[in-house]
Amino acid sequence: KASNSDICMVNFSDPEGYIDSSDNPPLPDGLFLHCTYTVTVYTGYGVELQVKNVNLSDSEQLSIRGVDDQGATLVLANHTLLVEGQVIRSPTNSLSVYYRSAPEGSLGLFQLHYQIFRLSCSLPKRPHFGEVSVLDLLPGGVASFHCHMGYHLQGEPQLTCINASLPVWSGKEPTCRALCGGTVKNATVGRVLSPSPHHGPNATLDRSCSWSLEAPKDQRLHLHLERLALGPTDRLVLWSGLDAGSVVLFDSGRGGQIPFEGVISEGPAVRVQFITDQPNHETGFNIRYEAFERGHCYEPYLQNGNFTTSDPLYGVGTVVQFTCDPGHSLEQGPPVIECISARDPYWNDTEPLCKAQCGGDLTGPGGVILSPNWPEWYGEGEDCSWRIHVGKHIVYLTESSSPFKLSSSTPDLTVTFHSDPAGLVFGKGEGFIINYIGEIKYCTNDIPANHSGRRGFTWASASSEQSLFIFFFFCSTYLVWIKLERNHTTYNYDSC
Numbered sequence: 001k002a003s004n005s006d007i008c009m010v011n012f013s014d015p016e017g018y019i020d021s022s023d024n025p026p027l028p029d030g031l032f033l034h035c036t037y038t039v040t041v042y043t044g045y046g047v048e049l050q051v052k053n054v055n056l057s058d059s060e061q062l063s064i065r066g067v068d069d070q071g072a073t074l075v076l077a078n079h080t081l082l083v084e085g086q087v088i089r090s091p092t093n094s095l096s097v098y099y100r101s102a103p104e105g106s107l108g109l110f111q112l113h114y115q116i117f118r119l120s121c122s123l124p125k126r127p128h129f130g131e132v133s134v135l136d137l138l139p140g141g142v143a144s145f146h147c148h149m150g151y152h153l154q155g156e157p158q159l160t161c162i163n164a165s166l167p168v169w170s171g172k173e174p175t176c177r178a179l180c181g182g183t184v185k186n187a188t189v190g191r192v193l194s195p196s197p198h199h200g201p202n203a204t205l206d207r208s209c210s211w212s213l214e215a216p217k218d219q220r221l222h223l224h225l226e227r228l229a230l231g232p233t234d235r236l237v238l239w240s241g242l243d244a245g246s247v248v249l250f251d252s253g254r255g256g257q258i259p260f261e262g263v264i265s266e267g268p269a270v271r272v273q274f275i276t277d278q279p280n281h282e283t284g285f286n287i288r289y290e291a292f293e294r295g296h297c298y299e300p301y302l303q304n305g306n307f308t309t310s311d312p313l314y315g316v317g318t319v320v321q322f323t324c325d326p327g328h329s330l331e332q333g334p335p336v337i338e339c340i341s342a343r344d345p346y347w348n349d350t351e352p353l354c355k356a357q358c359g360g361d362l363t364g365p366g367g368v369i370l371s372p373n374w375p376e377w378y379g380e381g382e383d384c385s386w387r388i389h390v391g392k393h394i395v396y397l398t399e400s401s402s403p404f405k406l407s408s409s410t411p412d413l414t415v416t417f418h419s420d421p422a423g424l425v426f427g428k429g430e431g432f433i434i435n436y437i438g439e440i441k442y443c444t445n446d447i448p449a450n451h452s453g454r455r456g457f458t459w460a461s462a463s464s465e466q467s468l469f470i471f472f473f474f475c476s477t478y479l480v481w482i483k484l485e486r487n488h489t490t491y492n493y494d495s496c
Helices: none
Strands: 005-012 016-020 032-040 045-055 061-067 073-078 087-089 094-100 109-118 130-134 142-147 152-154 158-162 175-177 182-184 189-193 208-214 219-229 235-240 247-251 269-275 284-293 305-309 319-324 328-331 336-340 353-356 360-363 366-370 383-389 394-399 405-407 412-418 433-439 456-460 467-475 478-486 489-493
Touching (some): 005 016, 016 032, 094 109, 142 152
Antiparallel strands (some): 016 109, 032 094, 045 087, 061 094, 219 284, 305 319, 319 336, 467 478, 478 489
């Protein structure tokens, strides 16, 4: 049986070029076209394809295909989703474009530009309760991982981008876990955390954990209960010493008031024991410890905040003032405390807490919105509303570590957040960070010229005696750039 199709195969190896349907020869009547264009570049490079033009009928087919590390074909895009300006990158050094004309033989139009790019490793995943820093994503680059205080790295602390032909990381990203028990010698500053829960068949491990903390000689330990959310059968006990007969500083099994202001050991050692039926993320504890010398108050600590002190050694008479990070507010304590009592120094009040606000009125040129209880997980049934007002600006929102961006049309914006009251079914409510800033936008050509002939005007800040001159640059009748100068400092803003 005779074929009524015309098949063509076109190969490209230049580092840059075009795949253009206008280069196809005209088809005789009654035939339709099957054509495959293949771009193969140097090993270690990939192919970046940009759509310049595409105009095809519904009965035509255009698909862009790559090859994975196993040699299997991958469909990267097809004509139903292609738009002008779209960029597609191949995972290897080869990419192909398959085109099939309509059965009746009509030919649509498409033009694709290709160029090479260096293949690189993907961004490594940041471990929960940890950080990752990357020097380079190209082969030879190194990613370094570390955990927040109290967590321990499970896996390699460094990964290297290897395999120039198809770059991959040298191993799996590590995780950060709080371990069940341990011993700390010469303890100065650190954290003891309830153990991270196991999953699967190991879910019932870590039912009884014990930690031993030993400070340098002639020092004492202050233990600050940053978080205490125990289950009905959980028990946390703190002893002032390592022996069986040591004084009990706190025992959750005895009931009574929880010492959120912390407890102080009589000597240089403390033992912590935690007993639980089922470790999980919803219950547990965070204890921060610090060693201090006799005759001094211990060094204060404020999570999600900072403080200033009149004496870095925290002797008697030291005054400490606390402030919270943006998005948090002071709770459960005063903003100022003092070290008193020369015989046995202590703080005259407890350190406050800095809590992420669940809603409120926010004013000013910029700020941050945090999920409730940040940086911990938020709870069930949260209902928060933030009202933002940025004066005569418009509000510009960006979500941290995300491409999401949003701008308002007025100086006022309301952000609401609701968490599932029935429980977090589809994973943990880890939280979010939203930054906002007020931006001046002037979209007008009616700007007077100053004495030097430059168009613009002087704007005096309401919060300072300084003034700034705003220059406007035009292309035809459109405003394309805004540049602000204040005291010889230049600030560039996007076009309107």
